[in-house]
Amino acid sequence: MAKKKVDLIVRRAFLKGREVDVHIANGEIAEIRDTETEFDPGKAEVQDAYGLTMLPSMIDVHVHLREPGYEYKEDVQSGLRAAAWGGFGAVMCMANTKPVNDVATTTELMLEKAREHWPDGPRLYPIGALTKGLQGEELAPMAELAKAGCEAFSNDGVPVKNTDLFRRAMEYASDWGKPVIDHCEDPYMAVGSGANEGVVSDRLGLHGQPDVAEALQVARDILLAEYLDMHIHLAHVSCRRSADLIRFAKARGVKVTAETAPHYLILTEDYLEEPETQYSSFAKVNPPLRTEDDRQAMIEALEDGTIDILATDHAPHAEHEKEVEFDIAPCGISGLDTAFATTWALVQEGVLSEETFNRAWVTGPAEIFGFEYNRFNVGDPADFFLFDPEEEWVVGADTMHSKGKNTPLRGRTLKGRVKTHFLRGKKIV
């Protein structure tokens, strides 16, 4: 077979512990070889990556891109820009737009916006509503949505209260081979919160959301998944009780997968009580930031595979929406810009292994949701980014690419900055 013509060579990149030249042909990895001293690129374009580390493009299965309806918070273009600069080659966007993504035209609009602004990526995979209008009363037209391009279904943000309807939704979704993603929250126990129920919320006088509000729904979902013998994916798991239940379920062979978000690995409820950040709505997120024990449990569960993957739950909001009283501020943290640096730092600190990082952001989400990904084998899609592991940057309005600057990391210095990103061998940023 004739050798493919190399059209891009990434020179002197640090990949898996060695300095290499990566040859790319027709958007695929053609060859990886030790950096040559005598170098003739021929007609290939050359990207000098000296001092930069190369990683496969990450996949974020849980973002809120806000378009249509809330373009002032984020739109498909700005969200994908943040994704590209954040190291993400693909994102799955939730259905709580306005109108809700419960008809094919909304799905098609999202995909058209992505094609229009980012013809070469990052790839956008819409998630359709599980119930019409996210109202939890009637099934959404999942066949239509799947045909239009939805890759999963979820009522994220507004969990389905009616367990029987939720069961029917799981059954119906399975006909189209699309996973159901559940936002685990007992809607009666979790009313009006944004802080964890515990010593901090009690001291601050905040209405707290107990961790059992999450774990109860996790238990429900596990029992349903076992009973129906169907896969379910649990979104943004945040506490030890949930991790213990998922571990138990996996040991029984239940088809359950789960994600947690970077903020549950690096922050706790204590943020809300620290002198500089007391009552800061930037840390108001649902589920809430939990205790140090829960944070440790998330790290352990991610490391041992109980929690399969990471997802940002990127929830951008406008500045004026967060600059209000804690009780009325919307929940959510803008996460696409900071996810890579914060979790890569955990690898550098020895908290997470590099294998876990790769599973959490690349192989895990690809395998759960059925996407292609780059293992750096010959023939793999040339989806990768290059980052400077030494560059420090301060999280702030001028350094974030998302429209949403709402993050409790504002003002913090992070280490590790994405410099460029390629998808199918084409530079996207």
Added chain:
Amino acid sequence: MKWLHKDLLDVTQLSKSEAMSLFDTAAHFQEINQRPVKKVPTLKGRSVVLFFAEPSTRTKVSFDVAAKRLSADSFSLSKSMSSLTKGETLKDTVLTLQAMSPDCIVMRHWSSGASRFIADRLDCAVINAGDGRHAHPTQALLDSFTMFQEWGDLAGKTVLILGDIKHSRVARSNVILLNKLGVKVRLCAPRTLLPHTVRSWPCEVYSDLSEAVKGVNAVMCLRLQLERQKDGLLPDLREYAQTYGLGQRHIDLADKDVRIMHPGPMNRGVEISSELADCAQSLVLDQVANGVSMRMALLFLYMTRKGMEEE
């Protein structure tokens, strides 16, 4: 004395000696309140905004009287009178107020942390007159001041706080301040009206009022918000009154000189019997009177802070 705090957001900011200084200052103003002409020129030319985004009678009037007795100009603003009803944010409302150059904004707000939110954004002094469930520092100060006037040294005394602790900013601030002053604090309420982590608080916790009241030097009753029944936290008011309403039979178990306190407004016959509210041991009206003196002390210290520093 130099008063270096810009704002009073919670009693956690105050040391024991600062609280004692406030008691001294309040005692000084108490004397003024007993004169035939109850007005001094201390804060003449200074202005204070009373911004109450939640209904209040006694706290608002108390601050207003305190300001006027010190000759400060006071301006009242309620939620219904403000542009908050037109959708203006709290930030914009208080920045608008600040642009009119007040020396102090006294704010009550329904959201915990609201006073901190505005204090971070304003140059003038902010006094928290109650924020959500979080804190009511001036109430705690006037409560302790009232006890101090009764007993002198508070160390070693035992005070029972009775009622809806979970939703009470008064209870939160009193627990902190009374502990600083060496008071042993007991709490009594049904489990549904106690914070989830109350066992970690520096208090003894009771569910049986007859046990809780034994030997205490004061009982501080809290108002039961009648909507708690609708929230599913209580079966009904009758059962609450029978189980947790303070009556003479409880008082008989307390210290013989027990004092009865209530921050008001009272639900007579619910959390406290009408007889006890009016009895000789009741300090309810002393609390109201001392509230004016304490708030005069606070306005004086917080509104003259810069001047004193310059001196």
